[in-house]
Amino acid sequence: MGRGFQVTNRTTGDSFACGDGQSVLKAMEQQGFKCVPVGCRGGGCGYCKIKVVEGDFECGKMSKAHVPPEAIEQGEVLACRIYPLTDLIIECLPQPAAGLASKQTTTKALR
Amino acid sequence: MKKGVMRPGHVQIRVLDMDEAVKHYTDLLGLIETDRDDQGRVYLKAWTEVDKFSVVLVQADEPGCDFMGFKVVDEAALNQLEKDLVDYGVEVEQVPAEELKDCGRRVRFTVPSGHAFELYADKKYTGKWGVSSVNPEAWPRGLQGMKAVRFDHCLFYGPELAAVYDIFVNVLGFHLAEQVLDPEGTRVAQFLTVSMKEHDVAFIHHEEKGKFHHASFYLDTWEAVLRAADLISMTDTSIDIGPTRHGLTHGQTIYFFDPSGNRNEVFCGGDYHYPDHKPVTWKAEDLGKAIFYHDRVLNERFLTVLT
Numbered sequence: 077m078g079r080g081f082q083v084t085n086r087t088t089g090d091s092f093a094c095g096d097g098q099s100v101l102k103a104m105e106q107q108g109f110k111c112v113p114v115g116c117r118g119g120g121c122g123y124c125k126i127k128v129v130e131g132d133f134e135c136g137k138m139s140k141a142h143v144p145p146e147a148i149e150q151g152e153v154l155a156c157r158i159y160p161l162t163d164l165i166i167e168c169l170p171q172p173a174a175g176l177a178s179k180q181t182t183t184k185a186l187r
Numbered sequence: 188m189k190k191g192v193m194r195p196g197h198v199q200i201r202v203l204d205m206d207e208a209v210k211h212y213t214d215l216l217g218l219i220e221t222d223r224d225d226q227g228r229v230y231l232k233a234w235t236e237v238d239k240f241s242v243v244l245v246q247a248d249e250p251g252c253d254f255m256g257f258k259v260v261d262e263a264a265l266n267q268l269e270k271d272l273v274d275y276g277v278e279v280e281q282v283p284a285e286e287l288k289d290c291g292r293r294v295r296f297t298v299p300s301g302h303a304f305e306l307y308a309d310k311k312y313t314g315k316w317g318v319s320s321v322n323p324e325a326w327p328r329g330l331q332g333m334k335a336v337r338f339d340h341c342l343f344y345g346p347e348l349a350a351v352y353d354i355f356v357n358v359l360g361f362h363l364a365e366q367v368l369d370p371e372g373t374r375v376a377q378f379l380t381v382s383m384k385e386h387d388v389a390f391i392h393h394e395e396k397g398k399f400h401h402a403s404f405y406l407d408t409w410e411a412v413l414r415a416a417d418l419i420s421m422t423d424t425s426i427d428i429g430p431t432r433h434g435l436t437h438g439q440t441i442y443f444f445d446p447s448g449n450r451n452e453v454f455c456g457g458d459y460h461y462p463d464h465k466p467v468t469w470k471a472e473d474l475g476k477a478i479f480y481h482d483r484v485l486n487e488r489f490l491t492v493l494t
Binding site: 114115116117118119120121123137138139140141142 | 203204248249250251425444445446447448449450488491492493494
């Protein structure tokens with residue numbers, strides 16, 4: 077791992093180091109933080125969507141259903157598919173996945 | 188009742204990056220690449236399957252499942268099933284032969300849960316991979332990774348389970364092998380079979396239409412499931428849960444994700460189903476045990492992370 081960058085979640089106050097070429101979600105999981113929900117880890121399910129408030133990053137491929145191009149411009153991206161180029165400040169978004177879950181009328185019985 | 192639907196035949200899975208996906212499905216799962224087409228789709232099969240392909244990968248902007256296909260016994264059955272679907276009020280679409288290479292005409296329809304299915308009668312018979320049909324050896328050398336035995340079933344999430352049940356059971360001749368009922372008696376999960384297997388396709392209630400939970404591949408033994416878990420760690424592949432046992436079907440299982448976030452399962456064992464068997468019922472209140480028999484607690488991800 078290189079020198080790494082610091083990622084701070086301003087919603088929860090958690091802060092952790094992220095190595096060169098490492099995704100924000102992977103760094104978070106490796107260090108035992110739980111401040112972003114973990115889903116498929118492959119850019120597909122949208123579960124780990126966050127907003128990057130400050131800092132630069134590179135993006136891997138993400139599902140357009142969850143991250144349309146205009147969302148990327150606003151820094152709304154999937155933590156499993158972003159690789160910091162500077163220190164980052166992120167915040168949690170209202171969960172689309174969790175939002176859906178709360179709308180699951182019949183499936184409520186399953187929980 | 189038998190209507191001529193024989194077995195799961197194929198699934199078309201959307202992936203974000205084809206090279207990564209092919210590596211995952213061949214090197215890790217152990218499927219064999221059998222062809223590619225001019226749309227850039229990649230055709231794969233598991234070694235015991237007799238037809239040319241069972242998994243089709245297509246590159247797309249969002250992952251998920253385009254359709255699942257069932258093979259029917261012959262063209263006469265296909266014609267009759269097509270008529271039965273239309274008579275039942277299901278809109279069918281004709282997909283011409285060779286739209287998928289070496290596959291005959293397909294009858295495609297979308298069920299009220301939002302999932303597309305296909306019926307077809309013909310696909311190129313290539314025989315089991317790496318073994319002869321005369322005096323065959325026990326298994327072929329040169330298999331990779333988990334050495335998946337066959338594409339087994341899919342689980343889909345969507346609404347309108349009762350309407351989906353009606354089509355699969357009344358029109359297509361599937362049987363309800365297992366179900367989950369909520370306290371009001373509403374079926375919130377249905378495991379449907381057209382064979383002796385506990386499920387050839389399954390549905391779990393979810394408000395959003397057309398969601399893909401997983402494609403599942405069969406392994407021979409619990410040892411093979413544990414070895415699959417080893418390979419998932421060795422390759423740093425995203426794991427969901429397992430190895431464990433399901434209450435539903437009692438299969439032994441592990442779940443993980445392909446590089447685009449589509450969930451895969453490999454499993455072994457499980458119960459069997461004959462047409463005279465009554466459905467097995469699990470109570471929704473005990474869903475933790477129904478899904479993860481050992482932990483008896485659901486991980487939230489299993490219910491909410493979908494493509």
